[in-house]
Amino acid sequence: MTTYRPLSQAEYRWQDYQLVPIRYEDREPIRAWRNAQLQVLRQAAPLSAEQQDAYFKRVVLPLFEQEQPGQLLFSLLHRGELVAYGGLVHISWADLRAEVSFLVEPGRAADAATYREDFRAHLRLLGQVAFEGLKFNRLFTETYDIRPAHVAILEECGFRLEGRLRQHVQLAPGTFADSLMHGQLATDYAKAFSSAF
Numbered sequence: 001m002t003t004y005r006p007l008s009q010a011e012y013r014w015q016d017y018q019l020v021p022i023r024y025e026d027r028e029p030i031r032a033w034r035n036a037q038l039q040v041l042r043q044a045a046p047l048s049a050e051q052q053d054a055y056f057k058r059v060v061l062p063l064f065e066q067e068q069p070g071q072l073l074f075s076l077l078h079r080g081e082l083v084a085y086g087g088l089v090h091i092s093w094a095d096l097r098a099e100v101s102f103l104v105e106p107g108r109a110a111d112a113a114t115y116r117e118d119f120r121a122h123l124r125l126l127g128q129v130a131f132e133g134l135k136f137n138r139l140f141t142e143t144y145d146i147r148p149a150h151v152a153i154l155e156e157c158g159f160r161l162e163g164r165l166r167q168h169v170q171l172a173p174g175t176f177a178d179s180l181m182h183g184q185l186a187t188d189y190a191k192a193f194s195s196a197f
Helices: 024-036 049-063 112-133 148-156 186-192
Strands: 012-014 017-021 072-078 081-092 097-104 138-144 160-172 175-185
Touching (some): 049 072, 112 148, 138 148, 148 160
Antiparallel strands (some): 081 097
């Protein structure tokens, strides 16, 4: 299995979940998920299959050869099936920090309990990558305030609200949402996941 140069292992496991470096064959399901959930993404328009293929070839595949890539993207598997993807983006190697990204298959996103389970597993495994594997100091997120359940899971998993950018994004003409900024330090992660949850 191919992995990123900075990582010492090719997969991370917890219960029925497995986090693996993003697979080329996952590009089409990911494109469909992104197009179905534009309202929660910083993506202005639907992606075509050609655009997705070009992005994977031009941006994603070269990441595997870089000593300090700007992002580390992963496929999240549940019992061997692709259910979500995300990773560490906007990485600052000098500052040992990265932004967390996460997007789940729309059917799973619609079920609150399943979404909670998937997102918690993703945060737990991504923390292993960032804090235990790469020895990062900090992770951060930006979430639109129209997602209170998502925010609650972040906070349950050790992310702290650090700021609110008022009316930061326009979701539709004349409709704005605040962006909520959360951060997690290595110590926050260790405390949140020290129990068996």
